[in-house]
Amino acid sequence: MGVSKDEVRRIAALAQLRPDESAVERLTAELNGILEHIQRLEEVDLTQAVSGDEGSQRALPIRDPEMEPDLLAPGAPADRAPDWQEGFFVVPRLRALDRDGEGEVAG
Amino acid sequence: MTEMTGVRAMAEEVRSGAVDPMQFLRAALERARALDAAERPIRAFLALAEGSPPSHRTTESEGAVSAPERPAQILAGVPVAVKDNLCTLELPTSCGSRILEGYVSPFEATAVRRLRAAGGIVAGKTNMDEFAMGSSTENSGFGPTRNPRDLSRVPGGSSGGSAAAVAAGIVPCALGSDTGGSVRQPASFCGVVGIKPTYGRISRYGLVAYASSLDQIGTFGGTVADAAILLQAVAGHDPRDSTSMDRAVPDFLGEAERGLEGMTIGVPREYFRDELDAGVRAICETALERFRKGGASVREVSLPHTRYAVATYYVLATAEASSNLARYDGVRYGHRKPEARSLEEVYAGSRTEGFGAEVVRRIMLGTFALSAGYYDAYYGRAQKVRTRIAGDFDRVWSDGVDLLFTPTSPTTAFPLGARTEDPIAMYLSDIFTVTANLAEIPGISIPIGTVDGLPVGGQLLAPKWEEARVIGAAACLESMIGEDR
Numbered sequence: 001m002g003v004s005k006d007e008v009r010r011i012a013a014l015a016q017l018r019p020d021e022s023a024v025e026r027l028t029a030e031l032n033g034i035l036e037h038i039q040r041l042e043e044v045d046l047t048q049a050v051s052g053d054e055g056s057q058r059a060l061p062i063r064d065p066e067m068e069p070d071l072l073a074p075g076a077p078a079d080r081a082p083d084w085q086e087g088f089f090v091v092p093r094l095r096a097l098d099r100d101g102e103g104e105v106a107g
Numbered sequence: 108m109t110e111m112t113g114v115r116a117m118a119e120e121v122r123s124g125a126v127d128p129m130q131f132l133r134a135a136l137e138r139a140r141a142l143d144a145a146e147r148p149i150r151a152f153l154a155l156a157e158g159s160p161p162s163h164r165t166t167e168s169e170g171a172v173s174a175p176e177r178p179a180q181i182l183a184g185v186p187v188a189v190k191d192n193l194c195t196l197e198l199p200t201s202c203g204s205r206i207l208e209g210y211v212s213p214f215e216a217t218a219v220r221r222l223r224a225a226g227g228i229v230a231g232k233t234n235m236d237e238f239a240m241g242s243s244t245e246n247s248g249f250g251p252t253r254n255p256r257d258l259s260r261v262p263g264g265s266s267g268g269s270a271a272a273v274a275a276g277i278v279p280c281a282l283g284s285d286t287g288g289s290v291r292q293p294a295s296f297c298g299v300v301g302i303k304p305t306y307g308r309i310s311r312y313g314l315v316a317y318a319s320s321l322d323q324i325g326t327f328g329g330t331v332a333d334a335a336i337l338l339q340a341v342a343g344h345d346p347r348d349s350t351s352m353d354r355a356v357p358d359f360l361g362e363a364e365r366g367l368e369g370m371t372i373g374v375p376r377e378y379f380r381d382e383l384d385a386g387v388r389a390i391c392e393t394a395l396e397r398f399r400k401g402g403a404s405v406r407e408v409s410l411p412h413t414r415y416a417v418a419t420y421y422v423l424a425t426a427e428a429s430s431n432l433a434r435y436d437g438v439r440y441g442h443r444k445p446e447a448r449s450l451e452e453v454y455a456g457s458r459t460e461g462f463g464a465e466v467v468r469r470i471m472l473g474t475f476a477l478s479a480g481y482y483d484a485y486y487g488r489a490q491k492v493r494t495r496i497a498g499d500f501d502r503v504w505s506d507g508v509d510l511l512f513t514p515t516s517p518t519t520a521f522p523l524g525a526r527t528e529d530p531i532a533m534y535l536s537d538i539f540t541v542t543a544n545l546a547e548i549p550g551i552s553i554p555i556g557t558v559d560g561l562p563v564g565g566q567l568l569a570p571k572w573e574e575a576r577v578i579g580a581a582a583c584l585e586s587m588i589g590e591d592r
Contacts, residue, residue: 003475014473015429016454017467030468030530031475036484037531038418044492052494064350074543080213093452 050087109134111279114185114333118226121184128184132156135186135230136587139277147258151272153191154198155231155247170526179460182227182340188272188281191232193324194313197218202315203235203247203265206441206461216313217281217348218324218341225340229557230278233268237463238432239289241265243535246465250322252525256298258563260520260580263293263536266327270297273327280337281327286318288515288540290325293397293551295515295564298554300334300581302326303540305571307352309338310345310401316431318424319350319545325485331553331582338574354572363579368402370580373508377413378539384518386558391514394555394565397587398512398580408508410499415544417534420541422476422489428466429473454480497546504570513539515552515564519556543568553585 003011008028012019055069078084109130113119130547136156142149172207188228189195191286192202194212200208235390236246237462244267244500245251254262255275262271266283270293273281283290283301294301309324316322324341330565344353374395379388395405436456437443444456448486462470476485516536543550565584571574 007475008471011475011478014478016458017204017434017462017470018459019456019467026467027471031472033531034421034468034472034534038422039536041415041418041422041485041488041492044412044415044495046491047490050494050498052497057133063346065207090437095452 003028003034108351108482111135111276111329113330114182114328114336115213116179116277117279118183118187120585121226122180126184129228131184132186132228132230135277138275139231139272142255142275142277145186146252149253149255149258149271149275150232150250151188151204151233151252151268151275151277153201153234153247153268156198156229157242174181176323179338180226182222182225184278184326186228186278187222187227187231187337188220188231188269188278189229190266190269190281190283191235192283192284192315192317193219193232194315195229195232198229198232200315201249202238203244203249204237204441204463204466205248206435206458208248208442210440212313217310217345219313221343222282222337223343227337227340228318230272230508233266233272233281233283235268235283236265236522238288238315238428239265239284239286239322240465240469240531242288242292243521244268244293244525245523246463248463251523254297254298254520257520257560260522260525260561261296261525263296263516263520265289265293266301266325267293267297269327270294270299270301273297273299273329276329276370277536279329280333280470282341282449283325283327284314284317284338285323285540286321286543287544288425288537290327291515291540291550291566294327294535294552295554295562296520298557298562298564300326300328300331300554300585301552301564302334302338302574302578303543304338304342304574305352305549306544307350307354308356308549308572308574310343310348310351311322312347312351316427319431320427323426323544329552331578331585332360334551335578335582346507357575359575360388360582362575363582365579366402367398367580367583370398370509371402371507372398372405372580372588373408373503373511374405375410375503375511375513376407376412377410380515382517383556385516386461386515387516387527387563388516390556390558390563391512391565394584395512397584401583401587403580405512406508408503408506408511410496410503412492412496412499412504416496416542416545417538419489419492419545420537421497421534423493423545424487425469425473426476426486427473429470429477432462432470434464438463459550463485465530496542500542500546500568509569510576511568513566513568515539515566519561520564521560539566547571548576549577552579555582555584555588
């Protein structure tokens with residue numbers, strides 16, 4: 001089971017990546033090489049289910065859904081950001097959100 | 108010049124007041140700078156604790172590390188190198204990636220906090236393959252590290268900087284992380300000791316995630332004792348990491364004094380196939396002879412699913428990585444494409460510019476393995492094969508085997524650039540180490556000899572939570588090798 005260049009472009013879009021044409025070419029060859037190696041997993045007889053097939057057997061501890069102050073992060077959040085207003089970090093506005101494309105700081 | 112004589116002796120000198128608490132740190136920084144000023148620099152570090160030593164601005168009473176049973180100051184004044192994927196307050200945490208260049212974490216990893224609570228001092232952040240993806244440290248966004256034993260060769264990876272820092276005598280011990288062998292394989296290549304504990308033994312709070320079902324923090328040391336003392340300092344439950352187990356931490360070195368008498372050491376035949384370097388095989392056979400002399404019985408065993416380990420690992424690790432690395436979107440932290448005109452361009456543009464080739468390759472493979480129509484054939488199947496690989500180990504333990512002995516890597520350190528064009532050849536460097544991550548068991552790599560002047564590592568594996576057993580057997584082997592020298 002291999003991948004085509006079109007499939008590589010589709011996977012890249014899913015992964016929020018934009019490889020250029022030469023990178024698509026290279027990735028197609030590399031992924032097919034790796035998938036060829038992975039192909040050997042098909043040799044394993046999985047017809048008999050074994051304990052553990054349904055995923056990890058570890059019972060993960062559940063904790064109460066309560067927010068606790070993070071004791072490892074020293075100081076208030078405001079100390080770690082250039083600007084902090086009404087419980088929010090103030091960040092530069094994305095230029096894409098402005099009609100005229102001019103960046104400005106949102107309050 | 109101040110010598111790094113070993114963790115126990117150094118901490119004792121500091122505790123007794125014989126040396127200034129900052130003396131070893133100053134010596135470490137001086138040596139690191141001198142080695143990097145050479146014509147062929149080792150470049151073990153991405154950042155050094157320059158200027159004033161890291162302040163201890165959080166106090167012991169503030170949480171995670173207030174464990175009262177923790178042995179006091181076992182690392183007093185000991186400089187420790189820390190892999191760059193562990194969050195530190197004063198030094199940047201880049202994970203060897205351009206996408207996180209200059210990032211300074213607002214919080215500190217529990218392991219780092221614990222080593223500081225035990226008196227250790229962070230000497231600097233060490234170079235690594237980008238996001239721990241690699242076996243040679245050549246995938247670092249900031250250039251490769253050289254192997255101190257042979258400057259034309261790789262130090263192994265992904266914790267190559269930590270291994271090199273110990274091998275070069277800059278620090279006596281270091282922290283790394285091991286997802287598929289990233290502590291044991293570089294320890295083997297650089298001729299130092301590397302421990303990968305049981306999954307859940309060390310809190311991963313503040314370890315930047317690569318593949319969460321496999322990642323585990325590990326320790327390096329110039330000797331078995333040095334690596335074990337650092338493990339002692341950082342191990343233990345932490346409510347901030349739900350995968351860290353609430354389980355008592357034994358006295359690793361104390362319990363390790365039982366010796367080899369009566370131990371049964373298994374030798375998996377699948378790890379001694381024809382492709383194993385002949386020199387490495389001969390050194391392993393000498394080590395087995397030493398185990399027999401020490402009173403252990405040695406017998407051949409079989410781990411029949413070994414052949415599928417690398418394929419299983421690369422499906423599961425990349426699938427998890429594709430999810431974990433989705434957070435690097437140019438918005439929350441790290442590199443942002445400067446001229447992006449749309450949100451989509453911010454995401455895709457920043458990621459494409461920021462990630463290196465190997466990270467892109469793994470994100471692509473993982474996204475494919477999780478995508479509609481392929482999930483069952485790849486991810487689902489690999490999960491089931493993982494269970495069979497772990498089952499191989501369970502059968503061996505229940506058959507009366509206490510420990511397994513294998514080579515850590517099929518070869519010694521390879522030349523810089525030798526495998527960068529061939530991902531599969533690079534992935535197969537991990538063939539003897541990935542199984543322990545898949546089975547969540549502890550392992551150690553210790554230097555057992557040299558081939559053509561290059562170190563060879565031997566690996567010991569034990570059932571879950573039996574770190575003391577691997578440490579004990581490794582310490583016995585280490586002392587027998589020392590006596591024969």
